[in-house]
Amino acid sequence: FTPQRLAGVRVLVTAGPTFEPIDPVRGITNRSSGKMGFAIAQAAQRAGAEVTLVAGPVALPTPWGVHRIDVQSAQDMLEAVLPLAPANAVFIATAAVADWRPATCAEQKIKKDGSGATPTLAFTENPDILATVAALPQAPYCVGFAAESEKLADHAQAKRLRKGIPLIVGNLGPATFGQDDNALLLIDEQGQRELPRAPKTELAQQLIDDIALRLKRP
Numbered sequence: 001f002t003p004q005r006l007a008g009v010r011v012l013v014t015a016g017p018t019f020e021p022i023d024p025v026r027g028i029t030n031r032s033s034g035k036m037g038f039a040i041a042q043a044a045q046r047a048g049a050e051v052t053l054v055a056g057p058v059a060l061p062t063p064w065g066v067h068r069i070d071v072q073s074a075q076d077m078l079e080a081v082l083p084l085a086p087a088n089a090v091f092i093a094t095a096a097v098a099d100w101r102p103a104t105c106a107e108q109k110i111k112k113d114g115s116g117a118t119p120t121l122a123f124t125e126n127p128d129i130l131a132t133v134a135a136l137p138q139a140p141y142c143v144g145f146a147a148e149s150e151k152l153a154d155h156a157q158a159k160r161l162r163k164g165i166p167l168i169v170g171n172l173g174p175a176t177f178g179q180d181d182n183a184l185l186l187i188d189e190q191g192q193r194e195l196p197r198a199p200k201t202e203l204a205q206q207l208i209d210d211i212a213l214r215l216k217r218p
């Protein structure tokens with residue numbers, strides 16, 4: 001790991017889950033811990049980058065020297081990311097963004113009415129933050145993540161093409177949510193490369209090294 005490989009480079013990272021409100025006290029979220037994204041933010045900062053970390057609700061300390069913006073919903077995350085994206089050279093989307101949000105958020109807490117009737121939730125699709133950033137005229141170098149339950153390489157490659165990004169990183173499961181270890185599969189237009197199982201902090205450094213090399217290539 002070479003320190004200062006990203007000296008002066010601005011890197012934007014999303015991490016953690018999103019929280020999609022149902023009413024003032026309830027919502028829908030997922031089990032992303034944010035550990036991978038926070039480790040990537042820290043590794044980029046150690047490599048000399050100026051890092052902004054847009055984080056959903058997670059119980060993690062802010063990495064040293066990193067500018068952190070806390071958000072709740074996918075829409076909040078998009079609103080935080082979009083104005084910052086053009087000024088960044090790299091965008092790394094590790095957040096587990098909810099695919100759908102409740103179509104409406106009730107103004108007051110939804111109450112039981114005593115009849116035994118259950119509420120029905122209708123959903124709206126959330127914006128794809130990564131695809132939106134990748135489509136910007138001054139898009140940064142975009143890196144996506146993919147967690148799949150089967151056919152990781154195929155699904156990840158399809159996702160890379162669909163979102164229009166140069167590099168996608170597959171989580172070589174089983175379920176990595178909340179764990180300190182992971183193994184990664186890097187997929188770009190050249191093919192794939194595996195980063196074998198290691199602590200997320202170490203994988204984050206390897207990934208940052210890899211991205212730094214890619215930025216140097218013409």
Ligand code: C5P
Pocket residue numbers: 014074093094095096097098099126127128129130131143144145146147159
């Ligand atoms: O489509 P899928 O959720 O599987 O894609 C995962 C990748 O896309 C991750 O990098 C994730 O951070 C990003 N993503 C996003 N906005 C969404 C959905 C996914 O930025 N609404």
